[in-house]
Amino acid sequence: xxxxxxxxxxxxxxxxxxxxxxxxxxxxxxxxxxxxxxxxxxxxxxxxxxxxxxxxxxxxxxxxxxxxxxxxxxxxxxxxxxxxxxxxxxxxxxxxxxxxxxxxxxxxxxxxxxxxxxxxxxxxxxxxxxxxxxxxxxxxxxxxxxxxxxxxxxxxxxxxxxxxxxxxxxxxxxxxxxxxxxxxxxxx
Numbered sequence: 036x037x038x039x040x041x042x043x044x045x046x047x048x049x050x051x052x053x054x055x056x057x058x059x060x061x062x063x064x065x066x067x068x069x070x071x072x073x074x075x076x077x078x079x080x081x082x083x084x085x086x087x088x089x090x091x092x093x094x095x096x097x098x099x100x101x102x103x104x105x106x107x108x109x110x111x112x113x114x115x116x117x118x119x120x121x122x123x124x125x126x127x128x129x130x131x132x133x134x135x136x137x138x139x140x141x142x143x144x145x146x147x148x149x150x151x152x153x154x155x156x157x158x159x160x161x162x163x164x165x166x167x168x169x170x171x172x173x174x175x176x177x178x179x180x181x182x183x184x185x186x187x188x189x190x191x192x193x194x195x196x197x198x199x200x201x202x203x204x205x206x207x208x209x210x211x212x213x214x215x216x217x218x219x220x221x222x223x
Contacts, residue, residue: 049061057083058082058085059081059082060080060082061079064076107169110162117159118160121156121159122156124148125149125156128146128149128152150188150191151195154188161221161222175222176221177217178218180217180218180220180223181214185220186206193206
């Protein structure tokens with residue numbers, strides 16, 4: 036009886052218990068008359084369905100977390116595997132561009148290869164950044180870069196992509212801008 040009275044003092048407490056594969060929640064409410072406790076109201080609620088749903092939701096949550104970890108591991112491995120050959124392409128194009136014997140046409144082609152390689156590398160890095168973003172570890176890189184060069188590289192990529200089609204491509208900048216800006220060039 037004393038434990039029951041102590042339990043009744045805190046009306047916000049709900050006790051849960053299981054009985055024959057069913058789950059119940061029990062709430063007790065004190066009944067007062069003229070500031071004197073006259074009795075208690077005991078309510079029982081069948082919470083079996085809520086327990087089953089919570090267990091199912093927990094299992095789904097665990098499965099989603101596992102899949103998210105597996106996806107992040109896959110993206111990190113794939114990004115690493117792609118970056119190695121891209122560094123070879125970029126390094127090779129740098130070596131070719133240092134040669135004086137290149138014709139202007141070949142130099143332009145190698146420059147476009149280098150620019151495309153840099154873009155592909157940045158896209159591979161973005162895949163890694165997406166994983167970092169999901170994990171809350173993404174950091175922006177602030178460094179000076181040439182806005183004009185960025186525009187020219189994007190224009191060359193569009194030009195190369197559209198070269199075999201009947202689409203005409205032209206880039207025209209309608210306002211002044213500083214040549215050097217500070218920010219995260221890859222994300223811009």
